[in-house]
Amino acid sequence: MEKKPYKQVTRKDVAEEAGVSVTVVSYVVNNNRYVDKEKRRRVEEAIKKLHYKPNTIARALKGKKLNHIVFIADQIVTEHFSLLVSELDKHAYDLGYMISLCANRNTQQFVDSIISRQYDGVIISSISFNKEYIRQLIHADIPVVLLANRDYDDVEGAAKIYNGLYEGARENVRYLKSCGCRNIIYIDRFSKRQHFSDMNDMRYRGFVEEMKCSGLSEHPEENLITGCENEEQVRECVAAYLRDHKIDAIFGRNDKLACIAMQTAQALGYRIPEDIAVIGFDNSSLGQYCAPPISSMEIQREQIAKTAIEMLQQMIEEHTLPEMVMYRTRLIERRSTMREAQ
Amino acid sequence: MEKKPYKQVTRKDVAEEAGVSVTVVSYVVNNNRYVDKEKRRRVEEAIKKLHYKPNTIARALKGKKLNHIVFIADQIVTEHFSLLVSELDKHAYDLGYMISLCANRNTQQFVDSIISRQYDGVIISSISFNKEYIRQLIHADIPVVLLANRDYDDVEGAAKIYNGLYEGARENVRYLKSCGCRNIIYIDRFSKRQHFSDMNDMRYRGFVEEMKCSGLSEHPEENLITGCENEEQVRECVAAYLRDHKIDAIFGRNDKLACIAMQTAQALGYRIPEDIAVIGFDNSSLGQYCAPPISSMEIQREQIAKTAIEMLQQMIEEHTLPEMVMYRTRLIERRSTMREAQ
DNA sequence: CCTGTATATACATACGTGTTTATACCATTG
């Protein structure tokens, strides 16, 4: 909390250099009032000479935009999120915004920090972020865009982009069924929380629903491997499951989990895809380069990122709430599901 | 550039609610002077009731820290960078900082934007970021930490963390030699620029140097595949190279390139590692899950990220320049280099 | 000459803070 010894070039310096008042400098910078040609030239010259840059902080305080948005994610280490962030960054920059990134901390202090920083907008892609906190952001008049992995019907005043995970998961199950699979297990994410696989996760929800609708299982909750904290535990759980059950398909919550499960099965002598078909989610490069390559469900990241920024832009500039947009995932077929048998 | 209809709770509101002057509120918030117990209680109550949050922007304008740092990277889509960012975010948050992320744009406007935003510090991990721009940041008294993939000896006033890429690349070559390899090729990154593989890249520089020192090649520049714009071109280039040359080792600038090259060789009938040993860099999960798993050189991301934040903290709080820190990479042996032959 | 309009600039204020200076209060002391 110490003071900063900032020696900043200010409007006043420019005014003195150019021999005009600070007001004139302001007019030149913002280009919103009449300024004499000659003075304008002198001011521009002085700005160049002194390397004057209007202080964004002071502008923001005076009511202008800060041109800064923040992206809140559950985790920022996955390929999916880094690609998403990359796209957000690209589009945001085109509109003059900087983008802040932070892993969701889910504390009041965190939310207070967001609000007190006067961000122009927030993009949230987080299953676990407290809805009450989201409402606080909205109540503070900060535009919020939700990349909805979950059900946000009960959150009003935010823009929403459904990313199609629920339908995608159902499609994955239907596809496996069309490949001839009947006994499908779902591998859930790493989690220290015991019962994480609740209905908040649209992928899992889609899996459960489609297993029932397809008549593949009355109790899909039993075809589930979850609660693993690390890769080793996933291998152990999968191996144990394979010892006790006969299965013909693995559905990984993401490509990494699918890959780990696949390799465990391979190590036990199962052939992929002849004995067990494998499908993942997210279409990450991991699934593309392992052996055999894993079929996956692609999320429309580019469009989602572009739309998110556009929505934020609209909310900031026009103060109107955009209509919800829904995207669909796209199935990428690879060798891990390409069986002869039908 | 429109105005924002921000209805913010201010210190004045709290003062009125609690029946004291704004000064007292300030003292309570900052806890830097004695305040009567009773009034303090009333103020705290009012703060809670009105959900008052001190405006970070206004504080920053008044000379306090903004508690915001920015991370500039060449690209933010690789696993290496997302892990790095994740660690940075973690440590930054522990010290109360937010972190902004942006792909390097290498324009004057971009640098101006950084400076005018009054960030407390900048972390740069970018080969291509113009040194002149770095000097501008330093000249504006913004603490800069360089994660040095390249040679920054001619940049004064910045903290530096060498990540050991040069030594790591040399070790890779020595290791391949110890595996019995003599004809090693280096696969460079995707790049639209024609002659990107210059000496700015410490990995390539290390490769060249060690090839010479080890007596493996007088002209290592010829053992290079570069200029490929996408994966397909890499495959083509590698295939063409294998047709004309006899090689026994592939050194990928990163694991992804190593993996692509490896698969190309496999498709042509070469056995890995018996015919061709393969080694990558970065120790990404990609190389861990492909077949066979690829040996790699691990970068000490966790320590580097932790040190970067600590250095920034020191520069911000104490206004002193930390000593340069050097980290070493660590070899991860996997099957792609485990040959019987010695 | 007066009035009105357009141009061009300056002044003053405000944004929400942190801090310096001033003041009111109260107790202690010579």
Added chain:
DNA sequence: CAATGGTATAAACACGTATGTATATACAGG
């Protein structure tokens, strides 16, 4: 009782910017 000194609070200012309002000049039309 007056002088002193400490303490708790208030008022005022400053950070760098944007802008409403006022001022000043020039010029046209009556």
